[in-house]
Amino acid sequence: xxxxxxxxxxxxxxxxxxxxxxxVEFTHEPVMQAYRLPDPAAADAPFNTASPAxxxxxxxGQIPALEDDGLVLTESLAMTLYLARKYGGDLGPRDLAExxxxxxxxxxxxxxxxxxxxxxxxxxVRGEADSEGGKGKIAASVTALARxxxxxxxxxxGRDWLVGGRFTVADLALAECLRYAQPHPPAxxxxxxxxxxxxxxxxxxxxxxxxxxxxxxxx
Ligand SMILES: N[C@@H](CCC(=O)N[C@@H](CS)C(=O)NCC(=O)O)C(=O)O
Numbered sequence: 001x002x003x004x005x006x007x008x009x010x011x012x013x014x015x016x017x018x019x020x021x022x023x024v025e026f027t028h029e030p031v032m033q034a035y036r037l038p039d040p041a042a043a044d045a046p047f048n049t050a051s052p053a054x055x056x057x058x059x060x061g062q063i064p065a066l067e068d069d070g071l072v073l074t075e076s077l078a079m080t081l082y083l084a085r086k087y088g089g090d091l092g093p094r095d096l097a098e099x100x101x102x103x104x105x106x107x108x109x110x111x112x113x114x115x116x117x118x119x120x121x122x123x124x125v126r127g128e129a130d131s132e133g134g135k136g137k138i139a140a141s142v143t144a145l146a147r148x149x150x151x152x153x154x155x156x157x158g159r160d161w162l163v164g165g166r167f168t169v170a171d172l173a174l175a176e177c178l179r180y181a182q183p184h185p186p187a188x189x190x191x192x193x194x195x196x197x198x199x200x201x202x203x204x205x206x207x208x209x210x211x212x213x214x215x216x217x218x219x
Pocket of ligand 1: 074076
């Protein structure tokens with residue numbers, strides 16, 4: 001039995017999207033980030049990352065966490081790769097060469113894309129995008145993203161998907177990390193193939209279902 005812990009206003013969106021793409025049944029526990037609650041320890045507080053019961057699952061106190069038949073994973077991109085291999089059929093790699101490619105794009109997403117993209121997102125979420133400091137942060141993030149995006153752009157020219165001519169977990173992992181840069185369209189605008197590919201990823205019914213389920217959660 002699979003249990004995914006983490007509200008969708010978090011990186012739990014990644015394994016949730018993968019599980020939905022794969023059509024696998026799972027239990028979803030929408031654990032909230034403790035910092036979003038006035039008193040995470042209050043008796044009526046929702047299940048959150050500081051709840052003792054959650055800390056027994058992930059002592060790091062972060063979401064998402066995934067349990068599958070006694071296996072516990074606490075890194076979202078690892079969850080997507082694992083779930084794709086175990087349940088995803090063609091969402092996962094078909095052979096060792098594809099596995100190398102999938103890992104390459106997922107690692108690029110996690111090491112070169114996610115942090116600057118998140119800086120963009122948080123600058124907008126905090127309402128700082130128009131301040132001098134915010135503009136500086138965004139400019140630095142756009143610069144940091146330019147090199148990995150140039151690499152991805154070159155690869156996607158003439159291709160619909162990153163690996164094997166089909167949508168795979170590599171697309172999902174990279175699209176999820178890049179999504180955080182979307183509040184600032186100039187970051188992606190120079191990269192036409194990347195922009196078209198991201199639109200293709202986000203048009204998928206499973207991604208749309210994730211967005212809908214997420215917007216039904218408390219803001
Ligand atoms: N590298 C981890 C990062 C996990 C993470 O930072 N989770 C955030 C939500 S997306 C969280 O739980 N924040 C609450 C906290 O750090 O207290 C992953 O990809 O799963």
